Amino acid sequence: xxxxxxxxxxxxxxxxxxxxxxxxxxxxxxxxxxxxxxxxxxxxxxxxxxxxxxxxxxxxxxxxxxxxxxxxxxxxxxxxxxxxxxxxxxxxxxxxxxxxxxxxxxxxxxxxxxxxxxxxxxxxxxxxxxxxxxxxxxxxxxxxxxxxxxxxxxxxxxxxxxxxxxxxxxxxxxxxxxxxxxxxxxxxxxxxxxxxxxxxxxxxxxxxxxxxxxxxxxxxxxxxxxxxxxxxxxxxxxxxxxxxxxxxxxxxxxxxxxxxxxxxxxxxxxxxxxxxxxxxxxxxxxxxxxxxxxxxxxxxxxxxxxxxxxxxxxxxxxxxxxxxxxxxxxxxxxxxxxxxxxxxxxxxxxxxxxxxxxxxxxxxxxxxxxxxxxxxxxxxxxxxxxxxxxxxxxxxxxxxxxxxxxxxxxxxxxxxxxxxxxxxxxxxxxxxxxxxxxxxxxxxxxxxxxxxxxxxx
Amino acid sequence: xxxxxxxxxxxxxxxxxxxxxxxxxxxxxxxxxxxxxxxxxxxxxxxxxxxxxxxxxxxxxxxxxxxxxxxxxxxxxxxxxxxxxxxxxxxxxxxxxxxxxxxxxxxxxxxxxxxxxxxxxxxxxxxxxxxxxxxxxxxxxxxxxxxxxxxxxxxxxxxxxxxxxxxxxxxxxxxxxxxxxxxxxxxxxxxxxxxxxxxxxxxxxxxxxxxxxxxxxxxxxxxxxxxxxxxxxxxxxxxxxxxxxxxxxxxxxxxxxxxxxxxxxxxxxxxxxxxxxxxxxxxxxxxxxxxxxxxxxxxxxxxxxxxxxxxxxxxxxxxxxxxxxxxxxxxxxxxxxxxxxxxxxxxxxxxxxxxxxxxxxxxxxxxxxxxxxxxxxxxxxxxxxxxxxxxxxxxxxxxxxxxxxxxxxxxxxxxxxxxxxxxxxxxxxxxxxxxxxxxxxxxxxxxxxxxxxxxxx
Numbered sequence: 001x002x003x004x005x006x007x008x009x010x011x012x013x014x015x016x017x018x019x020x021x022x023x024x025x026x027x028x029x030x031x032x033x034x035x036x037x038x039x040x041x042x043x044x045x046x047x048x049x050x051x052x053x054x055x056x057x058x059x060x061x062x063x064x065x066x067x068x069x070x071x072x073x074x075x076x077x078x079x080x081x082x083x084x085x086x087x088x089x090x091x092x093x094x095x096x097x098x099x100x101x102x103x104x105x106x107x108x109x110x111x112x113x114x115x116x117x118x119x120x121x122x123x124x125x126x127x128x129x130x131x132x133x134x135x136x137x138x139x140x141x142x143x144x145x146x147x148x149x150x151x152x153x154x155x156x157x158x159x160x161x162x163x164x165x166x167x168x169x170x171x172x173x174x175x176x177x178x179x180x181x182x183x184x185x186x187x188x189x190x191x192x193x194x195x196x197x198x199x200x201x202x203x204x205x206x207x208x209x210x211x212x213x214x215x216x217x218x219x220x221x222x223x224x225x226x227x228x229x230x231x232x233x234x235x236x237x238x239x240x241x242x243x244x245x246x247x248x249x250x251x252x253x254x255x256x257x258x259x260x261x262x263x264x265x266x267x268x269x270x271x272x273x274x275x276x277x278x279x280x281x282x283x284x285x286x287x288x289x290x291x292x293x294x295x296x297x298x299x300x301x302x303x304x305x306x307x308x309x310x311x312x313x314x315x316x317x318x319x320x321x322x323x324x325x326x327x328x329x330x331x332x333x334x335x336x337x338x339x340x341x342x343x344x345x346x347x348x349x350x351x352x353x354x355x356x357x358x359x360x361x362x363x364x365x366x367x368x369x370x371x372x373x374x375x376x377x378x379x380x381x382x383x384x385x386x387x388x389x390x391x392x393x394x395x396x397x398x399x400x401x402x403x404x405x406x407x408x409x410x411x412x413x414x415x416x417x418x419x420x421x422x423x424x425x426x427x428x429x430x431x432x433x434x435x436x437x438x439x440x441x442x443x444x445x446x447x448x449x450x451x452x453x454x455x456x457x
Numbered sequence: 458x459x460x461x462x463x464x465x466x467x468x469x470x471x472x473x474x475x476x477x478x479x480x481x482x483x484x485x486x487x488x489x490x491x492x493x494x495x496x497x498x499x500x501x502x503x504x505x506x507x508x509x510x511x512x513x514x515x516x517x518x519x520x521x522x523x524x525x526x527x528x529x530x531x532x533x534x535x536x537x538x539x540x541x542x543x544x545x546x547x548x549x550x551x552x553x554x555x556x557x558x559x560x561x562x563x564x565x566x567x568x569x570x571x572x573x574x575x576x577x578x579x580x581x582x583x584x585x586x587x588x589x590x591x592x593x594x595x596x597x598x599x600x601x602x603x604x605x606x607x608x609x610x611x612x613x614x615x616x617x618x619x620x621x622x623x624x625x626x627x628x629x630x631x632x633x634x635x636x637x638x639x640x641x642x643x644x645x646x647x648x649x650x651x652x653x654x655x656x657x658x659x660x661x662x663x664x665x666x667x668x669x670x671x672x673x674x675x676x677x678x679x680x681x682x683x684x685x686x687x688x689x690x691x692x693x694x695x696x697x698x699x700x701x702x703x704x705x706x707x708x709x710x711x712x713x714x715x716x717x718x719x720x721x722x723x724x725x726x727x728x729x730x731x732x733x734x735x736x737x738x739x740x741x742x743x744x745x746x747x748x749x750x751x752x753x754x755x756x757x758x759x760x761x762x763x764x765x766x767x768x769x770x771x772x773x774x775x776x777x778x779x780x781x782x783x784x785x786x787x788x789x790x791x792x793x794x795x796x797x798x799x800x801x802x803x804x805x806x807x808x809x810x811x812x813x814x815x816x817x818x819x820x821x822x823x824x825x826x827x828x829x830x831x832x833x834x835x836x837x838x839x840x841x842x843x844x845x846x847x848x849x850x851x852x853x854x855x856x857x858x859x860x861x862x863x864x865x866x867x868x869x870x871x872x873x874x875x876x877x878x879x880x881x882x883x884x885x886x887x888x889x890x891x892x893x894x895x896x897x898x899x900x901x902x903x904x905x906x907x908x909x910x911x912x913x914x
Contacts, residue, residue, distance in 0.1 A: 030662040034681050205487040226703035246683035256713035264793035273798045278818030285790050296779035303775040311771045318760040322753035329891050333742050336721035341730045361735030
């Protein structure tokens, strides 16, 4: 797709230079909003308002939604009040609420002034909800039917109100805003009898989420049940909106990115990497680097404590990086696996004993295989091939026993901490590699020197 | 939801014990297939066939699809030929193809014998496509309309054929199987004129994917365009199927899990963690551990090469873990950020210079901040507080200059390797933390000893 855009973009730029606006318009209307937005992002800023005005109203609004906040702000600042009003009228309420969240205060004021009173009310309603809640990603525009309606009345209502709704395919049956059930356009279409009542057709076993539910849980639910939309109810069980599958997909991607960033000791940010400047990236990265650097004081203290032993057997130092890295990698394998399973809802606190037992077995298998390989490697490569005579069989033994024990400790710590963090209400993703590595480093050094003391001195 | 299931499950088990089958059935029909499947997974194996037979045909098939392969196999082995035929008739073709892929050969043979010839043909068509291709996740059941049809003829066709289709909401307009355009049930419903031709209503600018396209790209496209379904065409541009949003959501989750596993030096597996035994987990984890352990030989060699220097200044050893960890963490922050941006399609090879420049700036900021903090920490904690007189100002200087340089190297290596890997057609996720750590370890030690040599000896 990217290559395709480059060419299209080039053509569009030529047409823009030559002021062939009607040809330009003919091409734009054949394109998808997301692709048009990509063209806009590549264009020089001054030319965007002109190109934007060529788009038909509905397409203009759809393209607007797909743009990055910077460009949206630029366009809004150039809009007349009437133009702004026209774009707002075409937006779905949830997109309008997103826009309001992203814009600076003075732009927000203009948006809310130009939005019609009903939309202003609905935007404010959505904005009441905390970030990452179901309420904050829902739209208040959905098709609601009454239980007493007939199928043909339902179709009339869908036809009359459907044009402004993000999805019409799942219809919610409500009475006094209480959610009684749901039905789908598919079910309605496949029913022969036009006079049948909605109350007879609807499925009363409707799964809903609360406005304050975590958006990640909501997205996981939609993925689990394969729903197009999920109704959102308030604390009085009154229906206030729906979350649609496209927003759920975005949430799943965002949350995966967030987890990945946390696992790599990065403070998550909503801003894409290429659009962040060095100072913003620095702010995401320095907190954990600083904390982990300071906490490495402990490993330093452990080594200092064994300085005299190390001075007597300098060869032991050469194996410190290998032991630390193997321990760190073993631990992060366990922690990352467990963190992902928790994120996907596959693993809960009650599974902890099973998880620990699984990790102990895995650690024994990995420990035996790696220690054996390491023993052979040390004697064949370090001693024979590289001719390091300080590397005795006893040294190799100390290293390999340490390795096996380190792996065991690393796997147990790695699988336990995320589960405990989750149980205590913290984000398990923070308990990933860097954190585990620091703990495992200290433990592996203690084991190393204890065994060296016992066997070598 | 989980707590809810536990209670429901308990109730169902009591009813099953008391043989209250009709009450049991009344409860089951109110439940969602995914939740019923979860109940089955918790049940003793012998009782599952009995409970399964209580489900009405369509719900039984929907529940069957949600089960884990082990349970599906168990049930199929217990089915009579007629029962198997009934379940198969209710399955969508893409689910049937998934089933065939998961089952052992003798079960597959029974499935293909009992499937009707049309379905058998379609299953085989889907199975022809390689794993992770669009063809392998598509379904061949979609609503196709002819351009000459009127709106009311289109509705007749949707009503007649729609019951067996996974989604009816996006309809594809074809002639001789060539894809001409698409329209939606929403558009059809909102049109006043029943006699209007489909060719006048349809959107001819249809975005499609090829059967051999990567499933991840397809899922990313659906997420970008917010489509309910995406048509799949063969090399002759003839339409062969559709990929639906629910499958795209599953792909996005799977691919995120795969990336996370690769980043943590794990060989990805489709099997969930809790269902894998220790030997399977061992096989996922040992290859990278072994490779990384062996490659740590280099760090060992570097340290051995500087053994005499270390023997003279043992205090230098104490800072090795901190330098290695800080370097490793800095590098993995850069690599993981870049890998995720590549996965999401935000970053391409042509962005490499911009990425390197961004990382150099970030590295300078991080390097200055961390080195300054480290310098203060060494002198205040290690020298004053812990009274280690070997830690001179010059030693602190060596450590801090090394740290700044290590961070710079780590960030550049960390951001460059994934982009290069991607350009060369490899998976960038493999270039994550553990791999980068091993390289950065070796480089940081070389820098450390070179600076120590220059300043201390």
